[in-house]
Amino acid sequence: MRLSCTVNGEKREVENVWEGESLLYVLRERMGLYGSKNACEQGECGSCSVYLDGTLVCSCLVLAGQAEGCEILTVEGLAEDERLHPVQEAFVEAGAVQCGFCTPGFVVATHDLLQRNITPSEAEIREALAGNLCRCTGYEKILDAVRLAAERMAAS
Amino acid sequence: MEFLQPATWREALEAKSAHHEAVPIFGGTDVMVEMNFDRRRPGYVLDLTRVPEIQVWERENGKFRVGAGVTYTRIITDLKNELPALAMASRTVGSPQIRNRGTVGGNLGTSSPAGDALPPLYASDAEVELASVEGIRRVPVGEFVTGPKRNVLRREELIWGFIIPEAEGPQQYAKIGTRNAMVIAVCSFGLALHPARRKVGTCIGSAAPTPVRAKEAEEFIEGVLAEGDLWETRGAISEAALRRFGEMVEMSARPISDVRGTAEYRRRAVGVLARRTLSWAWAEYRDGR
Ligand SMILES: Cc1cc2nc3c(=O)[nH]c(=O)nc-3n(C[C@H](O)[C@H](O)[C@H](O)COP(=O)(O)OP(=O)(O)OC[C@H]3O[C@@H](n4cnc5c(N)ncnc54)[C@H](O)[C@@H]3O)c2cc1C
Ligand code: FES
Ligand code: FES
Numbered sequence: 085m086r087l088s089c090t091v092n093g094e095k096r097e098v099e100n101v102w103e104g105e106s107l108l109y110v111l112r113e114r115m116g117l118y119g120s121k122n123a124c125e126q127g128e129c130g131s132c133s134v135y136l137d138g139t140l141v142c143s144c145l146v147l148a149g150q151a152e153g154c155e156i157l158t159v160e161g162l163a164e165d166e167r168l169h170p171v172q173e174a175f176v177e178a179g180a181v182q183c184g185f186c187t188p189g190f191v192v193a194t195h196d197l198l199q200r201n202i203t204p205s206e207a208e209i210r211e212a213l214a215g216n217l218c219r220c221t222g223y224e225k226i227l228d229a230v231r232l233a234a235e236r237m238a239a240s
Numbered sequence: 241m242e243f244l245q246p247a248t249w250r251e252a253l254e255a256k257s258a259h260h261e262a263v264p265i266f267g268g269t270d271v272m273v274e275m276n277f278d279r280r281r282p283g284y285v286l287d288l289t290r291v292p293e294i295q296v297w298e299r300e301n302g303k304f305r306v307g308a309g310v311t312y313t314r315i316i317t318d319l320k321n322e323l324p325a326l327a328m329a330s331r332t333v334g335s336p337q338i339r340n341r342g343t344v345g346g347n348l349g350t351s352s353p354a355g356d357a358l359p360p361l362y363a364s365d366a367e368v369e370l371a372s373v374e375g376i377r378r379v380p381v382g383e384f385v386t387g388p389k390r391n392v393l394r395r396e397e398l399i400w401g402f403i404i405p406e407a408e409g410p411q412q413y414a415k416i417g418t419r420n421a422m423v424i425a426v427c428s429f430g431l432a433l434h435p436a437r438r439k440v441g442t443c444i445g446s447a448a449p450t451p452v453r454a455k456e457a458e459e460f461i462e463g464v465l466a467e468g469d470l471w472e473t474r475g476a477i478s479e480a481a482l483r484r485f486g487e488m489v490e491m492s493a494r495p496i497s498d499v500r501g502t503a504e505y506r507r508r509a510v511g512v513l514a515r516r517t518l519s520w521a522w523a524e525y526r527d528g529r
Contacts, residue, residue: 085243103285106273125276127269127338128422142337145264149243150287176412187413193336214421215335 088132107146108132111158118227119159119188125215130216133196134158140196142215149226157195159188162195170240171195174233175226182220189216194230202238204230249293249371252398255286257373260395262286266309267341269334270350294345305369307401308345308350312357315344325360325411325430330478332415335422340511345399348384351391354446358385359430360413362443362451366404372397385450400452409433410524412517415445416501416509422528429489429513433521438462438471444516447495447506457488457514474526477519486515 087110088097098114108123111117115149123133125144132143135157143156161173162169168176171194181187190213197204205214209230217224244262248265256262257367259273262284265271270419272282288294294307299317306315312330316339320327333339347357358367360487361381364469368384369377370377381415393399411432419422428445440461442454464481466470495506 103243106272106276125468126273130335130337133337139340141341143309144276145268145338145341147243147268147275147287149245149285150265150268150289151299152245153279189259196336197438211421212336 085149086093087148087152088122089153090155091117092188093159097174098212099167101148103149105148106144107136107148107156108143110148110151111143111156117158117160120189121185123185127215128217129186130193130213131186133189133192133216136198140193159192162191169195170236171198171229171233172231174236178225178229178232180221180225180229186216186218186220189225190218196235198234199239202234204234241282244284245290245410246286246288247290249291249400252286253289253371253373254287256398257396259284263290264294264349264398265460266343266346267311267338268343269344292365297401299406301337302404302498303403305401307402308348308399309343309387310337310401311343312342312344312440323360323364323411324405324407324430325363325413325432326357326404328411328413329356329360329415329428330429332413332417332425332428338422344402348399348402350379350391351385351387351389351450353448353450354425354428354449356413356415356425356428356445359428359445359452360411360432361402363403363411363430363432363441364407364451365441366402368402369400370394370397371400376400377402382451382453390448391455407432408437409435410521410529412521414513414517416513424500427493427495427506427510427513429517431514431517431521433525435471435504435525438466440465442489444489444493444514446500446511447493447510449494451490452494454489454492454514455490457485460488461485461518474527474528477522481520485509485518486511489514 123129123131127142134143159193263282264286294309297306345356347355359397366381367378413430416426417427425446427447430443432441490511495503497503
């Protein structure tokens, strides 16, 4: 089937999409957007997190056709031109990235949290990131990055 | 595989009537896991996310009609005061990403004994509304679920929503798992006080082939409350009665041992949850909430 949607502000149309594939597959294999990662394909790790019409979702659990006509924002769409988003900058500066596989998902989930709540408590941060797994960092640096991003975004 | 995407409820029912084998999908948090792992390869998938009629809830004569497509996130934000146990249970589901997509309709469709939305529905005597092109029928939730992942939904039917009375007293939901998020319940317990009717509703989750009400325990505690005139006086429930309540809940459980826990642990744990949730709910009641 054919799928049309808006991805990171750009209208996209792809042909020959198999009805049973996920939005994650479409983004990576048909659109060449490799930012969203494929790790578990069962909603457990959050590395495929994207916005679907403004809502944070696991793209591996969205059936391709369910995205028809929708607006999708992926990690690739967060930076403005050459300038990283404050959340991305904070992850770099805080050392929240080791192998980097989980990073796109954490960045998108953090972006979603800070959009809703710019002064999150410790518990709120942990709750918001409960659906994202990291095998490298032990999470402390990720939490530092979220706090740093929140501080900077609140100040600006 | 064919992808069907009706734009109205009527069209959805017609599509299901024309293709009995079509697998409905809403949040996809159960269906997609099965498809991604090739455990399911349906001939037709029926996407319900474009059907506006099932994505709303409304209040009618002290009851709520909640559409099958209302997500956990919306239940938590919209109905936390009106349906506290269901909102509490919704908060324990998966992660933000899962709650943003997953629905009670899908939880009913899956009919897992561990489904977190189910015990609050049982404890408040909710009814499930099943629809086909022929019309709508209402089934008490306890008759809807018939076994592990089995229910009375007919091939030509879709779940339209559920009807649940607005909370008339304190409610609780508690769940045991290995961490605070992203866990399937080892076991769980839902409880609702119905002061106007002098009733206590309960339900055990994940410790029997289906969610089950602890009827004997309900009758026991209703007796204790009536005898001591506790509904009127808002007096304390004795430690002994709380303990006995927990023991009676344990007796209603029919747990199995699996990777998440042993039968013995589950039985013990539901008793503890029952005692705790009752004491929390009763404390709220005593405070006049
Ligand atoms: C990472 C992860 C964590 C999870 N954590 C939990 C948890 O903590 N607690 C819990 O209870 N569950 C959990 N689940 C399971 C799942 O999220 C829930 O069962 C959820 O309620 C399913 O809703 P959905 O809208 O996504 O359903 P879908 O996957 O779209 O559908 C589920 C089933 O219901 C059927 N169905 C859906 N809508 C209808 C309808 N209107 N009419 C007829 N049939 C219908 C489908 O055909 C399918 O059989 C988790 C899942 C994942 C992937
Ligand atoms: S790949 Fe989607 S949650 Fe892991
Ligand atoms: S940095 Fe390697 S998984 Fe998180």
